[in-house]
Amino acid sequence: xxxxxxxxxxxxxNIILGNIHQIYEKTDNWKVVVDNVxxxxxxxxxxxxxxxxxxxxxxxxxxxxxxxxxxTTATPDRLDGLHPDSKMIYVYGIAEAMxxxxxxxxxxxxxxxxxxxxxxxxxxxxxxxxxxxxxxEEIEKRKISARRYITNVKPMRQQMAxxxxxxxxxxxxxxxxxxxxLLFVIAVSIxxxxxxxxxxxxxxPKYDVNKILEVHNESEDELKEEAKNxxxxxxxxVDAVVSVMMLREGWDVRNxxxxxxxxxxxxxxxxxxxxxxxxxxxxxxxxxxxxKSDKEWExxxxxxxxxxxxxxxxxxxxxxxYPDDIDPANIIIDEEKIKPEKNEEQLEEKTLEQxxxxxxxxxxxPPTPDPVGVVEPIYEWQKYLDECKFEFSKMNISQEISQIxxxxxxxxxxxLQKNDIPEVDVQILEKATNTEQWDKKxxxxxxxxxxxxxxxxxxxxxxxxxxxxxxxxxxxxxxHIAKRFLYGKPVEEAEEKPLRIxxxxxDQVRDIFMxxxxxxxxLSNK
Amino acid sequence: MISKRGKLTNLEKxxxxxxxxxxVLEREYMVELERDPAVKSWTxxxxxxxxxxxxxFSRSYLPDFLVEFQDGSKELHETxxxxxxxxxxxxLKAESAEEYCKNRGLKYKRITKGRxxxxxxxx
Numbered sequence: 001x002x003x004x005x006x007x008x009x010x011x012x013x014n015i016i017l018g019n020i021h022q023i024y025e026k027t028d029n030w031k032v033v034v035d036n037v038x039x040x041x042x043x044x045x046x047x048x049x050x051x052x053x054x055x056x057x058x059x060x061x062x063x064x065x066x067x068x069x070x071x072t073t074a075t076p077d078r079l080d081g082l083h084p085d086s087k088m089i090y091v092y093g094i095a096e097a098m099x100x101x102x103x104x105x106x107x108x109x110x111x112x113x114x115x116x117x118x119x120x121x122x123x124x125x126x127x128x129x130x131x132x133x134x135x136x137e138e139i140e141k142r143k144i145s146a147r148r149y150i151t152n153v154k155p156m157r158q159q160m161a162x163x164x165x166x167x168x169x170x171x172x173x174x175x176x177x178x179x180x181x182l183l184f185v186i187a188v189s190i191x192x193x194x195x196x197x198x199x200x201x202x203x204x205p206k207y208d209v210n211k212i213l214e215v216h217n218e219s220e221d222e223l224k225e226e227a228k229n230x231x232x233x234x235x236x237x238v239d240a241v242v243s244v245m246m247l248r249e250g251w252d253v254r255n256x257x258x259x260x261x262x263x264x265x266x267x268x269x270x271x272x273x274x275x276x277x278x279x280x281x282x283x284x285x286x287x288x289x290x291x292k293s294d295k296e297w298e299x300x301x302x303x304x305x306x307x308x309x310x311x312x313x314x315x316x317x318x319x320x321x322y323p324d325d326i327d328p329a330n331i332i333i334d335e336e337k338i339k340p341e342k343n344e345e346q347l348e349e350k351t352l353e354q355x356x357x358x359x360x361x362x363x364x365x366p367p368t369p370d371p372v373g374v375v376e377p378i379y380e381w382q383k384y385l386d387e388c389k390f391e392f393s394k395m396n397i398s399q400e401i402s403q404i405x406x407x408x409x410x411x412x413x414x415x416l417q418k419n420d421i422p423e424v425d426v427q428i429l430e431k432a433t434n435t436e437q438w439d440k441k442x443x444x445x446x447x448x449x450x451x452x453x454x455x456x457x458x459x460x461x462x463x464x465x466x467x468x469x470x471x472x473x474x475x476x477x478x479x480h481i482a483k484r485f486l487y488g489k490p491v492e493e494a495e496e497k498p499l500r501i502x503x504x505x506x507d508q509v510r511d512i513f514m515x516x517x518x519x520x521x522x523l524s525n526k
Numbered sequence: 527m528i529s530k531r532g533k534l535t536n537l538e539k540x541x542x543x544x545x546x547x548x549x550v551l552e553r554e555y556m557v558e559l560e561r562d563p564a565v566k567s568w569t570x571x572x573x574x575x576x577x578x579x580x581x582x583f584s585r586s587y588l589p590d591f592l593v594e595f596q597d598g599s600k601e602l603h604e605t606x607x608x609x610x611x612x613x614x615x616x617x618l619k620a621e622s623a624e625e626y627c628k629n630r631g632l633k634y635k636r637i638t639k640g641r642x643x644x645x646x647x648x649x
Contacts, residue, residue: 112647172596173564296563311645407644411554414643416636418624 007032020055033062040065047071047086048277053467056085075281094280094287094317098410103287104300106409108314109162111401111421113139113306120393123504129393139307144395145511146264149307151192152397154424156199156262161422162404163260163303164207170257170301179290181257182230183209183240186282188263189457189510190216190244196262197242203424209239216244230255245460256286260303265313266461266516277464279313299408318409378521385480385518390508392501440496443503447491451477454510462519469523476522477513541569551605551639552590559593559603568593574602578622580615587619589634601633608640 001018007028010016023030040062049055071086097103116139119131149155163183170181187193197214204210215227230236231253265279286300304310378384403418438446455473459466478490485502486494535544539560547553559568572592578585591603602623610616620636627634
């Protein structure tokens, strides 16, 4: 099945290859398959999509003709806990694949933040209302949205600078490769993607990152096409790709060497098992290997931040069976059992360290990390929405980084370094409510657009299926907005001033609806 | 930390082609260096001695690895098991080494093993 070509070819072929859309959209194709093929063996790739209603329906209609069906998917888990209706017969995880070295090895980086300065500016006057300095542990207790923190200008730029330093390193590592390393940046909303791309344009050139491709629903088709074709050229002009939800399964660009996360991935726990889709899927985009050599093994660097609390994800992706098989070709020879040489200096050092043992309390060693918390659905969602707190001021975050750490998921090696902490300068920003020059009519249109996009992304985040349930969510979002920001009036009837304030706050509204536990609560007791 | 000694031979990026190790972590890290495409060469016999002050005594410290990258930049890497990372002597050595490296255009990196060091604060 090929777009634009006739369906008749299907009749004579033994192997029919196509994607589901060529059947959805071209009824001819479907008709020829149903009328002319007696017995089918179905190889159903990306089978996690089979739970989408239309897809499921279609594949069930083929059941009478079906002799055998094999489902394959890299992400069998869905946040809704549903599986393709086939039996799991074989599992090959990222951990094993990493051990077999058929994918890149994952190295996660994050900064250690010692303290954070928070200043709050009045939305209208731009005057600072309050400023405080808090230690990192305190930040973890406050309920600052992770997205809001990480997309705040200074932390955002620092994360970028870390990623750009790492890209530089990857360029070093690929001097003999035909591939040019790319940076892949992941945002949660179109607004964020635009801001991120704008910032990246400012600090990128210093690191020779000049061409940035921004891909999301509102991008021009030409750009989407360019992103799709990135895998066709090992040395594209593009240096970095900023994407929202667009580039997932099927987008396999070997060149991705650094991934920068500006979003928090969620998971759901059903009967003690963790389900997550986006996390592994997004990381998976950068895992295809560039070279076939087993002498050297490429890494995918992922830039994370402690505020995103992704510890569960790195636990899920771990592949800790070390150390002997890191040398797969068995080139290095280990001549063990050589008589230990006792030189004086070492002996002296040992005694000193023993002395310290007594002097310094070993209980200072950090405890094992806490188990990840289980997220409960919010059944009393109306109460939750009525009581949730908004920050009616602009928050500026400035964090002090003490060192940058890396964790190698396969070997568990951790590196700590204080020398590559990026210095970034941030200019004073314009007042939040005045950044857009729209008149009231345009503002209302933009807000309506935002409401639709919040409903859509909320469902995408919840179970990757933005279907007619959007209507329920839109109603709830509009109701929530009217109640909390517009003195009970709908968007189209509200005064201009509260509308402008709402515009400055809309990302906070988005953060609330991006919580799968809220959507679960709403949808389970409509 | 398990103490284990031995020697790796047939090394391609090591300056001498072989190298002794004094711990499991060191042994693993030597293989890491061999396999890292960004690394051009590495050695333990670099002769670098960094003076540091321990409780009023002046001593000198020999960092584990001198690593040269494809672009000619150099780094000193020190492997330390997690408990040792908290010892005062380790901290003092690291501080002196950072200062030493800063003045010579080198970079200093500490290498350890285990997720605890990644997730929790270790200065």
